[in-house]
Amino acid sequence: METSKRRRSNTRARLLEGAVEVFAERGFHGASVEDICERAGFTRGAFYSNFASKDELVLALFQATTDRLLEQIEALLPELATQPGTLLDAVLGLLDETAPDERQWHLISTEFTLHALRDPEAARALNQQRAMFRDSLTKLVEQIVETSGLTLSVPAERFVRLVIALHEGARSQSLLEPRELPPGELERTFLPMVLEAVSRPSR
Amino acid sequence: METSKRRRSNTRARLLEGAVEVFAERGFHGASVEDICERAGFTRGAFYSNFASKDELVLALFQATTDRLLEQIEALLPELATQPGTLLDAVLGLLDETAPDERQWHLISTEFTLHALRDPEAARALNQQRAMFRDSLTKLVEQIVETSGLTLSVPAERFVRLVIALHEGARSQSLLEPRELPPGELERTFLPMVLEAVSRPSR
C-alpha cells in the first residue's frame, strides 16, 4: 500500500516532466495528450488515471512549478542576502538560478502567461505566483540596501518590477538573436546606472 | 475582370482580419481554419481558395503586418524627429502608435515570437522585422540626440534595445495586472534616469 502511492506519484511526476518537454516544443495547444504520454513512456491509460484532462495537468504543472520555485527561493534567499556580492549580483543571481534551463523555462512561462492573458482563472494563479516571487525579491533588495546604509528614492517594489521587466524583455531578445545580444548584457549595462540614480546614502 | 481581383484581395483581407481576432483569442494552434472562416464570414472553401494551409496564412499575416508597420514608421518618423518634444516622448510615441490595440498586438506578437523560438524559418522573418524596427528607432534616437547637442556613452542601438526590452516586459506586467501597474509607468519612471546617465553634452 505504500509502494502503490509512491508508484502513483512517480508516474504523475514523469507525466509532468514529459509535459514540460512537449509543451516547450509545441506549446500547450499543440501538444496532444498522446504526445505527453509517449514522452513519459506511458499510454493514455496512465494519463487519464491521473488527470481528468490536459487542462488539469497544466494546472497541476503550474502548481508544481510554483511549489518548486518557492522552495528554491527559500533555500537561496538567506545566502544571497548575507553574502558579500553587490545588490545586482544577488538579484540577478536569484533570477537566473531559479531558471536553470533558460530556454525551456522561457518557453513554458511565456506559454502560461499567454494562457493567463486569455483566462482569468489562470491569470489569478499566475499573478499570485508572480507576486510571491516579487515579494521575495523586494525583501532581498530592501535588506541589502539597508545593510549597505543606503536609501532608495523609489519603492523597492518598483525597482524589482523594473528588473523583472527588463530581464524578461532582454531574455526574449537574447533567445531570438543569441549572437546579437548575449544573455545578461542589457541588464549588466543599464541596471547599475539605474541603481546609481535611485540610491543615496541614508542620513 | 478588375472586380474579380479586387474581390479576391478583399476576401483575403477579411480572412486576415478574422485570423488576427481568432489568433488573439485562442492562439495559433488553438484556432481552427473553420474558426477563422466563420469570423470572416466565409466557409473553408474561400480559405483554401486563397491559402494553402493555416501556416501559409500565418506567414501572410506576418508579412502584411510587417508591411503595415513599415508604412506607419515611415509616416511617423519625420514628424517625431522634428517635433519639439523630448527624446523619450518620441521613442515611446513610436512604440505606442504602431501598436494601437495594445492587448491584441501583444497577444499576436507574443504568439509569433513563441512560434519563432521554435521554428528557425519564422525566427529569420521575425528578426528581420525587429531589426528593421530597431534601426528606425535607432536612427530616430541618433538624430534627436545630435540635434540637441548631446552624445551617448553607449551605442544608440543598445539604448534602443533597452527601451524595447523594458517596454515589452512592462507591457506584459501591465496586461496581467492593470491595477498594480498602469501602462507606461515603469518606462516613465526609469528611462529618464538611464538617459540622464548615458548622455553628456557633446564637446
Add this chain to the structure above:
DNA sequence: CGAGTAGGATACAGTTCTGTATTGAATACA
C-alpha cells in the same frame, strides 16, 4: 444574350484526438 470562368459553398473522405470502458498484471492483505 450566351458560353466560359472564377470565387466561394457544399459534400465527402481520411486523419487525429479525446475520453470511456474493459482488461490484464502486479501488489497488498487476510
Add this chain to the structure above:
DNA sequence: TGTATTCAATACAGAACTGTATCCTACTCG
C-alpha cells in the same frame, strides 16, 4: 496461498479538424 485492489494498457466510440473534389452562382467578354 488465495483474494481483492489498484494502476496502467488496450480497445473502442465519437468528435473535431483538415484537405480535396464537386457544385453553384455571378461576373466577364465575345
